[in-house]
Amino acid sequence: xxxxxxxxxxxxxxxxxxxxxxxxxxxxxxxxxxxxxxxxxxxxxxxxxxxxxxxxxxxxxxxxxxxxxxxxxxxxxxxxxxxxxxxxxxxxxxxxxxxxxxxxxxxxxxxxxxxxxxxxxxxxxxxxxxxxxxxxxxxxxxxxxxxxxxxxxxxxxxxxxxxxxxxxxxxxxxxxxxxxxxxxxxxxxxxxxxxxxxxxxxxxxxxxxxxxxxxxxxxxxxxxxxxxxxxxxxxxxxxxxxxxxxxxxxxxxxxxxxxxxxxxxxxxxxxxxxxxxxxxxxxxxxxxxxxxxxxxxxxxxxxxxxxxxxxxxxxxxxxxxxxxxxxxxxxxxxxxxxxxxxxxxxxxxxxxxxxxxxxxxxxxxxxxxxxxxxxxxxxxxxxxxxxxxxxxxxxxxxxxxxxxxxxxxxxxxxxxxxxxxxxxxxxxxxxxxxxxxxxxxxxxxxxxxxxxxxxxxxxxxxxxxxxxxxx
Amino acid sequence: xxxxxxxxxxxxxxxxxxxxxxxxxxxxxxxxxxxxxxxxxxxxxxxxxxxxxxxxxxxxxxxxxxxxxxxxxxxxxxxxxxxxxxxxxxxxxxxxxxx
Numbered sequence: 001x002x003x004x005x006x007x008x009x010x011x012x013x014x015x016x017x018x019x020x021x022x023x024x025x026x027x028x029x030x031x032x033x034x035x036x037x038x039x040x041x042x043x044x045x046x047x048x049x050x051x052x053x054x055x056x057x058x059x060x061x062x063x064x065x066x067x068x069x070x071x072x073x074x075x076x077x078x079x080x081x082x083x084x085x086x087x088x089x090x091x092x093x094x095x096x097x098x099x100x101x102x103x104x105x106x107x108x109x110x111x112x113x114x115x116x117x118x119x120x121x122x123x124x125x126x127x128x129x130x131x132x133x134x135x136x137x138x139x140x141x142x143x144x145x146x147x148x149x150x151x152x153x154x155x156x157x158x159x160x161x162x163x164x165x166x167x168x169x170x171x172x173x174x175x176x177x178x179x180x181x182x183x184x185x186x187x188x189x190x191x192x193x194x195x196x197x198x199x200x201x202x203x204x205x206x207x208x209x210x211x212x213x214x215x216x217x218x219x220x221x222x223x224x225x226x227x228x229x230x231x232x233x234x235x236x237x238x239x240x241x242x243x244x245x246x247x248x249x250x251x252x253x254x255x256x257x258x259x260x261x262x263x264x265x266x267x268x269x270x271x272x273x274x275x276x277x278x279x280x281x282x283x284x285x286x287x288x289x290x291x292x293x294x295x296x297x298x299x300x301x302x303x304x305x306x307x308x309x310x311x312x313x314x315x316x317x318x319x320x321x322x323x324x325x326x327x328x329x330x331x332x333x334x335x336x337x338x339x340x341x342x343x344x345x346x347x348x349x350x351x352x353x354x355x356x357x358x359x360x361x362x363x364x365x366x367x368x369x370x371x372x373x374x375x376x377x378x379x380x381x382x383x384x385x386x387x388x389x390x391x392x393x394x395x396x397x398x399x400x401x402x403x404x405x406x407x408x409x410x411x412x413x414x415x416x417x418x419x420x421x422x423x424x425x426x427x428x429x430x431x432x433x434x435x436x437x438x439x440x441x442x443x444x445x446x447x448x449x450x451x452x453x454x455x456x457x458x459x460x461x462x463x464x465x466x467x468x469x470x471x
Numbered sequence: 472x473x474x475x476x477x478x479x480x481x482x483x484x485x486x487x488x489x490x491x492x493x494x495x496x497x498x499x500x501x502x503x504x505x506x507x508x509x510x511x512x513x514x515x516x517x518x519x520x521x522x523x524x525x526x527x528x529x530x531x532x533x534x535x536x537x538x539x540x541x542x543x544x545x546x547x548x549x550x551x552x553x554x555x556x557x558x559x560x561x562x563x564x565x566x567x568x569x570x
Contacts, residue, residue, distance in 0.1 A: 162543070174509070177507045181502075
């Protein structure tokens with residue numbers, strides 16, 4: 001008998017569909033309360049860092065160059081006090097097959113799907129991950145479907161997302177495009193159920209383990225090139241995978257003194273599920289609209305427990321504006337001869353300003369660059385913004401930036417200034433959400449729960465208790 | 472007239488506005504959840520007909536035929552004058568305009 005495919009029926013079968021589509025039973029990791037065994041989840045991949053490296057080196061992924069951005073470092077120094085202005089390096093992840101670090105995640109997920117005998121893979125993503133999965137599926141001989149949120153109700157697509165759809169098709173994938181809304185998950189589940197394909201989720205342990213090689217390479221390349229570990233690594237933060245995987249890789253390499261900074265484009269005030277505001281964004285990823293909810297509630301993703309848990313690893317969270325990222329993208333092309341981004345340059349815009357706080361022999365690494373192309377480029381993104389009534393002008397982003405209303409290009413590079421976000425506020429938010437979801441009666445919280453929550457936010461048990469006391 | 476076997480783009484409504492139950496902002500609540508995909512047309516049809524296509528992965532999907540031989544038209548956008556100003560300023564700061 002055919003299964004009912006209406007919304008409620010499909011959503012009701014979510015757990016079974018997921019179990020079939022991941023080849024992993026998340027119930028094994030649950031304690032029945034707030035805590036779950038994150039380490040066991042990460043070990044469930046069954047792959048060591050060496051094995052992942054082997055998979056990636058067979059599939060055009062990894063061992064990307066670490067480039068010193070000498071001119072941008074020199075430019076940044078002009079705005080720092082004497083003796084300050086760190087050396088800025090970029091991990092040129094655009095050199096991966098498919099043009100972004102997402103190939104690292106996809107290589108593992110697709111290899112694992114193939115090993116388990118799945119005929120195809122599906123990913124729900126409007127970002128570079130779609131092209132990454134499609135490229136790896138092409139290479140490893142599996143079929144691929146990418147489900148995208150792409151259009152507003154007038155059928156107008158974000159140019160950056162349209163380009164990503166084109167890339168997926170170029171690699172032979174089917175692209176299912178949808179209008180705005182979280183019910184994308186219903187279509188995703190329904191197609192997973194019908195096809196029996198593997199859920200190549202961005203948030204599975206395979207997806208995150210694939211990024212650990214990036215952090216490991218950063219440590220090794222810095223040691224080889226500079227004789228030391230980087231003082232700071234800045235990661236563009238959206239779903240949290242980059243921060244989680246890179247940090248885990250650095251730790252596996254023994255680089256435990258490196259400060260880890262997450263950077264997102266500030267899109268405060270824009271609602272991510274709003275049809276009218278969908279095309280008022282001028283960057284569709286790397287922004288707080290993903291970065292903050294995924295950091296503070298990692299498990300609202302497309303798997304029962306997300307392997308991307310960025311607050312476990314980040315020391316600081318900073319924001320920059322759309323205009324600063326666009327300016328920096330132009331500077332990267334003009335002063336370094338590297339046409340990349342824009343969204344992947346979020347960390348670079350932050351690093352340009354963070355460098356000015358550090359001495360000139362300090363080393364900052366930004367963990368990625370990404371490919372650029374039609375639609376996904378400073379000019380089409382700004383010209384699309386202008387067509388949508390966004391006011392684009394030079395000014396002071398710190399005082400004039402209003403997401404959805406304007407894009408303020410810094411008057412000159414001295415106006416590129418990161419903003420420190422209140423990370424303890426995000427930490428408290430994670431603790432509150434986790435308790436609300438898993439153990440609303442705080443008197444029932446166990447010692448294991450408290451320790452788990454402390455690890456979840458890179459703080460100690462007294463901090464967790466303080467947050468709970470204020471509930 | 473589109474022929475069986477043509478590569479086409481179809482459109483379908485996944486959920487009507489009043490069937491949407493997720494927590495949504497008011498403006499999105501008023502919109503249908505719509506879907507587009509592409510594939511090989513399974514029978515001769517006209518634009519606007521309800522058709523079935525076989526997609527790139529071999530899936531059969533139904534929808535309204537909206538485009539035959541669909542192509543991408545996204546581009547590098549129109550000229551944004553601010554960008555050449557940024558380039559000029561950066562060269563002046565770094566090299567005194569002398570490059």
